[in-house]
Amino acid sequence: MAEDQKTAQVPIQRHGVIGNMRALALVADTGSIDYMCWPEFDSPSLFAALLDTPAAGMFEVAPRLPDARRLQIYLPGSNVLQTRWLSRDAVVEVTDFMPVVADAGLPPLLVRRVTVVQGHARIRMRCRVRHDYSRADTRARLADGCVLFSAPDQIDVSLSASVPLLLQEHTAIADFDLGAGEHAQFVFGHARDARVNPGRVEELLKQTLAFWRQWLRKSNYRGRWxxxxxxxxxxxxxxxxxxxxxxxxxxxxxxxxxxxxxxxxxxxxxxxxxxxxxxxxxxxxxxxxxxxxxxxxxxxxxxxxxxxxxxxxxxxxxxxxxxxxxxxxxxxxxxxxxxxxxxxxxxxxxxxxxxxxxxxxxxxxxxxxxxxxxxxxxxxxxxxxxxxxxxxxxxxxxxxxxxxxxxxxxxxxxxxxxxxxxxxxxxxxxxxxxxxxxxxxxxxxxxxxxxxxxxxxxxxxxxxxxxxxxxxxxxxxxxxxxxxxxxxxxxxxxxxxxxxxxxxxxxxxxxxxxxxxxxxxxxxxxxxxxxxxxxxxxxxxxxxxxxxxxxxxxxxxxxxxxxxxxxxxxxxxxxxxxxxxxxxxxxxxxxxxxxxxxxxxxxxxxx
Known part of the structure; x- marks a missing residue:
């Protein structure tokens, strides 16, 4: 984490927000989720790099394209966020959302999908969980291909992925290559719920987009803005x-x-x-x-x-x-x-x-x-x-x-x-x-x-x-x-x-x-x-x-x-x-x- 400790905070205005009406997260245009309280809006934070350094918790998914232009956009009519990197050699996008599911009582999930649209890119993933506003001693271990994060008197959370995960100083890491049309998926949430299944991730994305768009269609505003x-x-x-x-x-x-x-x-x-x-x-x-x-x-x-x-x-x-x-x-x-x-x-x-x-x-x-x-x-x-x-x-x-x-x-x-x-x-x-x-x-x-x-x-x-x-x-x-x-x-x-x-x-x-x-x-x-x-x-x-x-x-x-x-x-x-x-x-x-x-x-x- 020595390299991460030096990372500068991303300004407030360079963040998008995702959520499911129970919890929310801020996603920086660098591809890092550096703020999230979970499982409720007012629960203690798991990621708090926005208020400190990455050592206080962050979840980064980003390509190694140092000269790329970065853009963020919401998929039309929704709270599904897409962060894009455009460089001479590749175009990469990370899609972030919290699924809106029928059972509102289920703990929130955080889903991240990285896709190489054109070219070829090396992708870097770092997930460091720090329970209880970074006050708890959070430990990470590999279990059944997932990384389980636990701390005394806190709810266990886990990260699963469609690519192999490793551990480094209680941080989940992955470095991997993707070519044009290829993608990788990450699911973060309650230890019993966070399992990557490509078909399930696509279905959750469709359901979530449909929810936001159907809701927005009720709006009667047709004015200039x-x-x-x-x-x-x-x-x-x-x-x-x-x-x-x-x-x-x-x-x-x-x-x-x-x-x-x-x-x-x-x-x-x-x-x-x-x-x-x-x-x-x-x-x-x-x-x-x-x-x-x-x-x-x-x-x-x-x-x-x-x-x-x-x-x-x-x-x-x-x-x-x-x-x-x-x-x-x-x-x-x-x-x-x-x-x-x-x-x-x-x-x-x-x-x-x-x-x-x-x-x-x-x-x-x-x-x-x-x-x-x-x-x-x-x-x-x-x-x-x-x-x-x-x-x-x-x-x-x-x-x-x-x-x-x-x-x-x-x-x-x-x-x-x-x-x-x-x-x-x-x-x-x-x-x-x-x-x-x-x-x-x-x-x-x-x-x-x-x-x-x-x-x-x-x-x-x-x-x-x-x-x-x-x-x-x-x-x-x-x-x-x-x-x-x-x-x-x-x-x-x-x-x-x-x-x-x-x-x-x-x-x-x-x-x-x-x-x-x-x-x-x-x-x-x-x-x-x-x-x-x-x-x-x-x-x-x-x-x-x-x-x-x-x-x-x-x-x-x-x-x-x-x-x-x-x-x-x-x-x-x-x-x-x-x-x-x-x-x-x-x-x-x-x-x-x-x-x-x-x-x-x-x-x-x-x-």
Whole structure:
């Protein structure tokens, strides 16, 4: 492994993602899988080279063609990834996928097939497993032609291949030659399931392609940016739990928001905040089953909250666990030397009042376009809204999960208003019982509070929080959630200040990071989702040419596969966890609205 130890980390944006809605893996354009948690999204990692060196786990399949051009592409309409090497002497492709099989309870398999399309090539394979975030002492041994990887108190995994495998320092290796039209196959997974059978591998590939393509055909989007929207939809489906219906915030943990910085979080969990964005995006594209499944996941959390004296949490595990204690993996060097590498997320203990607005907006949307709320569900919602009537004036840490002192944030007030507004609307629409007078009184009080205390006459714009004149990108949601008209002069004045202070070449920063104001040290990148919110705000304000240009610029910041991480650095390179659900949700919303506006279609699908 001495040679591998020196290998440089591959940048975040040079990765594709594969998965089966239970686990996922990142595949670098070098042919190396250098990130995978298994057998669940939030299980400990087996491959973590992206956060350290290859010694922390990796699975490489690549030709020895040092001068080849490398490309990655998804097989059309799918999450099956192909990495290609094009040189003067050979063309080689590696096809990677996780089979989607009828029995969702089976542990995920990882299938890799290398094919020489033209010429002749020497192929190198290296598979080093490191259980438990590279903390376990993983040992490898040959057994029945396979390599078995085991560690104390960990699940055994194995690698089988259609070519002979050898062992070197507990790493499975193979070096072999292939000519034109020849291929080799590798299957990795649970020790009892991972066996190479050429016919079986081909059948799994056909089944998996058919699954993704049949699912994507449900999309009703036919606009200008179909390729980007459909890739975003496929990403969201990939991040959605087939078993539970929840959707991950992102597929990874510990990737930095700034090279060398400390803002390195674990996003392999499900945030209540993403509820309305998820339901809107899936419903807007015609994926009602996914929207309804996600709402069932959300309702289960609300139901549990009603039976428990503890408040609704902002984040849960995909299976609904509410305790996500944070820990640091100090033995990992971090991506781009960014430490600490964190797992778990202490945000589960935070108070963020905005989640009630996203929750009730999602309930409202689901009732309007999906499954009607049950009697029990409405009773739970009433308890949530009644509690909010008593809490909306309290301080919190806000949407950006500040780790400094609680503040009175405009966005939190806004979303408290949204919660009450949507609850009242839903009750009237469905003739549901509700304390209308009390709720409306609270709704009007919040409305008055925002216009009175968060509008600064002297500065001439809305402000992020009480006692400040700064703005933040969460304020872009004010017209998107219909609190203020998109062309209201006060809102336009605020938008101009956001542009001045937070926008750079279409990339929008969440807020000005000042030492200590958010409880953290250092800076961060521009936030991808906020950048798409900005586009939609421009379009809703009637600034179509500007919105169109900014949107096209943002599309250029995607990686070659159309994927987005959480943030961009100043040069447009990706930062933070990836792929990020909120980034792709915001893209879908901006693309659908802008496309219809540019087409002159006034019959908008409205939340």
């Amino acid at each position: 179909r390729e980007s929207v459909e890739r975003s939809a496929l990403v969201l489906k990939l991040l959605t739990s087939r078993e539970h219906g929840g959707i991950l915030a992102a597929g990874t943990f510990g990737l930095p928001e700034l090279a060398g910085g400390e803002r390195n979080w674990d996003y392999r969990y499900c945030w209540i905040r993403d509820a309305s964005f998820t339901v809107y995006a899936f419903m807007r594209l015609g994926f009602s089953d996914e929207a309804n499944a996600f709402m069932r996941w959300v309702r289960a959390r609300v139901s549990a909250c009603s039976e428990d004296p503890s408040p609704l949490r902002i984040v849960y595990s995909i299976a609904g666990q509410k305790h996500l204690p944070e820990a640091q993996l100090d033995h990992l060097a971090g991506h781009l030397a960014s430490r600490p590498v964190r797992i778990g997320n202490q945000a589960y203990e935070q108070k963020q009042l905005d989640i009630y607005g996203e929750l009730l907006d999602a309930v409202y949307l689901a009732n309007k376009y999906g499954e009607a709320i049950s009697h029990e569900g409405w009773e739970n919602c009433q308890r949530v809204v009644d509690r909010l009537c008593e809490q909306w004036q309290e301080s919190d840490v806000g949407i950006w999960e500040m780790r400094g002192a609680p503040q009175h944030f405009l966005h939190s007030r806004l979303m408290c208003w949204v919660a009450l507004d949507r609850a009242i609307r839903l009750a009237y629409k469905r003739s549901l019982p509700a304390p209308f007078e009390r709720w409306d009184r609270a709704r009007q009080a919040i409305h008055h509070d925002i216009w009175t205390h968060f509008w600064d006459d002297e500065a001439g714009h809305f402000v992020q929080r009480l006692g400040s004149r700064e703005v933040d990108a969460a304020m872009l949601l004010m017209p998107l959630f219909r609190f203020v008209g998109a062309t209201d002069p006060r809102w336009i004045a605020t938008l101009r200040v956001i542009e001045r202070d937070l926008v750079r070449d279409g990339m929008v920063y969440r807020y000005r990071t000042r030492e200590g104001t958010d409880g953290l040290v250092g800076d961060e990148g521009a936030f991808t989702a906020c950048s798409f919110w900005y586009v939609e705000c421009l379009a809703r304000a009637g600034e179509l040419d500007k919105a169109h240009l900014e949107f096209e610029q943002l599309l250029r910041y995607a990686n070659p596969l159309g994927l987005y991480a959480e943030e961009f650095d100043r040069n447009g390179r990706h930062l933070g966890n990836t792929p990020q659900a909120l980034s792709h949700l915001a893209l879908i919303s901006a693309a659908t609205f802008l496309d219809r506006k540019l087409s002159g279609d006034s019959s908008f699908w409205q939340p």
